[in-house]
Amino acid sequence: xxxxxxxxxxxxxxxxxxxxxxxxxxxxxxxxxxxxxxxxxxxxxxxxxxxxxxxxxxxxxxxxxxxxxxxxxxxxxxxxxxxxxxxxxxxxxxxxxxxxxxxxxxxxxxxxxxxxxxxxxxxxxxxxxxxxxxxxxxxxxxxxxxxxxxxxxxxxxxxxxxxxxxxxxxxxxxxxxxxxxxxxxxxxxxxxxxxxxxxxxxxxxxxxxxxxxxxxxxxxxxxxxxxxx
Numbered sequence: 001x002x003x004x005x006x007x008x009x010x011x012x013x014x015x016x017x018x019x020x021x022x023x024x025x026x027x028x029x030x031x032x033x034x035x036x037x038x039x040x041x042x043x044x045x046x047x048x049x050x051x052x053x054x055x056x057x058x059x060x061x062x063x064x065x066x067x068x069x070x071x072x073x074x075x076x077x078x079x080x081x082x083x084x085x086x087x088x089x090x091x092x093x094x095x096x097x098x099x100x101x102x103x104x105x106x107x108x109x110x111x112x113x114x115x116x117x118x119x120x121x122x123x124x125x126x127x128x129x130x131x132x133x134x135x136x137x138x139x140x141x142x143x144x145x146x147x148x149x150x151x152x153x154x155x156x157x158x159x160x161x162x163x164x165x166x167x168x169x170x171x172x173x174x175x176x177x178x179x180x181x182x183x184x185x186x187x188x189x190x191x192x193x194x195x196x197x198x199x200x201x202x203x204x205x206x207x208x209x210x211x212x213x214x215x216x217x218x219x220x221x222x223x224x225x226x227x228x229x
Contacts, residue, residue: 003041010034014042018053018063021075023145023159025060035061060145060159075140078125082137083163085118101156101164108134108152 005011014031017024024031035042035055043053051063086106087097100106111130115122127133138154141147146159 003045008034008038008041008045011042011045015046017145018046018051018061021063021144023060023062023157023162025145025158027148027157028145032059032061056158056161058158058161060157062145062159062162075144078127078136079140079144079146080163080166081121081125082141083160084167085114085121087164087167089114089117097168098164101160102158103156105153105155108138108154111138 008014010031014024014035017028017031024035026032035053039053039055046053046063053061054064055061083101086101090097090100111133115127115130115133119128122128122133125136127136138147138149141154142149144159145157146163147154147156149155
């Protein structure tokens with residue numbers, strides 16, 4: 001397809017955010033509007049760089065590597081485990097996990113009891129203190145566009161569905177196992193790596209790589225256009 005780079009007025013900020021693993025949602029009004037109106041052009045351009053631009057029907061965009069064998073990084077494992085823990089915790093409290101994780105909020109003051117209750121599971125994610133929970137989990141959720149933070153209140157954004165889908169699937173499997181083997185005690189739940197590796201891949205790009213990658217993508221696309229002319 002012919003791509004007019006002049007029409008992609010938000011190319012640089014869109015690429016920069018997506019390339020570092022950020023999820024663009026309607027909260028990012030200008031970038032989201034540009035992606036929505038020029039979706040095919042952006043997909044073609046980014047494909048030349050080796051990334052797939054994914055548009056989730058629930059209202060967010062993100063990158064996945066074109067190479068399907070990419071390893072799940074530790075951040076993805078940690079955030080998926082946290083989501084699973086939070087789903088369990090909210091259900092135990094009689095709160096609807098979907099209502100909280102789909103546009104709802106969680107206060108910073110709720111983190112200490114959550115950490116204490118699931119200390120053994122948090123050890124899997126190498127999180128042992130509230131400071132580590134905020135730095136390794138909550139801060140990464142906000143950096144990657146899964147949540148926003150304002151005065152100690154974390155509000156979850158639509159991209160959380162990437163983790164929520166996996167965790168609810170795991171929960172359904174556990175519920176089924178409980179039904180089939182109701183006379184057997186169920187072990188403490190764990191979210192294994194292979195339960196997320198086919199569903200969630202997060203990109204952790206070094207900042208100094210972004211400009212080179214963008215320049216290369218534009219140069220490749222321009223070369224293709226010149227060859228077709």
